[in-house]
Each structure stands twice: as structure tokens, then as C-alpha cells.
Amino acid sequence: MLFFFMLTFLFMMNFSLNFKFILMTLISLEFLILSIFFNIYMMMINSYSNMYMLMYFITFCVCESAMGLSLIVLMNRFEKNSLNQSMSMIMW
Template identity: 55%
Template sequence: MYMYMYMQMMMNLMVILVMYLVGNMIFVSKHKHLLIVLLSLEFIVLSIFFLMMMYLMMINNNMYMLMVFMVFSVCEGALGLSILVSMIRTHGNDYFFSYNLI
């Protein structure tokens, strides 16, 4: 019984690690569009959320910290979308190479 639970927990940790690595790989490689970058950041936040949830469940702690984390991640997502909308309104697209950052 305990061996099955241990194997299940290790499988979940491996899936979370793969999620995190894929999100980072997309973030590094797909830097052409701002929307893809924002989606990869949200994917990374989701994998960190799952990791925190598994850790807090493993130590039998309350899930209050997850609510705080979710509030900050929602605020981060809303800020990213507002920046995306303002860039599209001013420049007409979300390509990074068309912006003059200087």
C-alpha cells in the first residue's frame, strides 16, 4: 500500500518537473510573440502551484499559502494581459522585434 502511494507521488513529481521544464523551454525559445511568452509564464506558475499543493499535502499543512499564491498569480496574469492589450493598441501587433525599447 505504501509503495503504491510512494510511486504515485514520484510520478506526480516527475509530471510537475516536466511541466516546469517545458514551460521554461517554451519561454526561452518562443520569444517572438508576447502572448506565447505570457502563456508559458502562466504554465510555469501552474506547475509551481501543483508543486506547492503536493508539498503542503505531504506535510499536512493548511492550504492558506496556496490562496495567497493564486492571488498573486492572477494579478500577474491580469497585468500581463493589460500590457499586451496596450502594446497591441499602440503598435498593432505583439511582435517583440517591432518595438523600439530605447
């Protein structure tokens, strides 16, 4: 259980320090969500509670992932650049 908390902290640090490429930021955000999912899962296993909250959490995570991918597609379409080095939305 401590491993998943340390993993969550590690991915939070990676997410906060890695703003050069938007794709790397989204990947670190997905790993952060995955570690939070495992933390919630371990807490629910230990307390013998319902797993319905995990289904809601996964639903929101999938929506967030789809929005991130659509953001990358829109940036590629409007900027005609596959690197996406800028995190600033002002450049649109």
C-alpha cells in the same frame, strides 16, 4: 510528483526559448505558474500543512495575469498592431 517537476522544467525551457510573440510568452508563463502551483500543492498535501500559502500564490498569479493582459492591450492600442512580434519596450 516527478511529472510536475518535469513539467515545470519543460515550461521553463519553453518560456526561455519562445520570445517571438508576446502572447505565446505569456501563455507559457501561465503554464509555468500552473505547474509550480501543482508542485506546491503536492508538497503541502504530503506534509499536511495549511493551504493558506496557496491562496497567496494564486492571488499573485491572478495579478500577474491581469498585468500581462493589460500590457497586451496597451501594446495593441499604441502600436496599432495585433501581432505583437516585438518584445522590445524601446519601440514604444
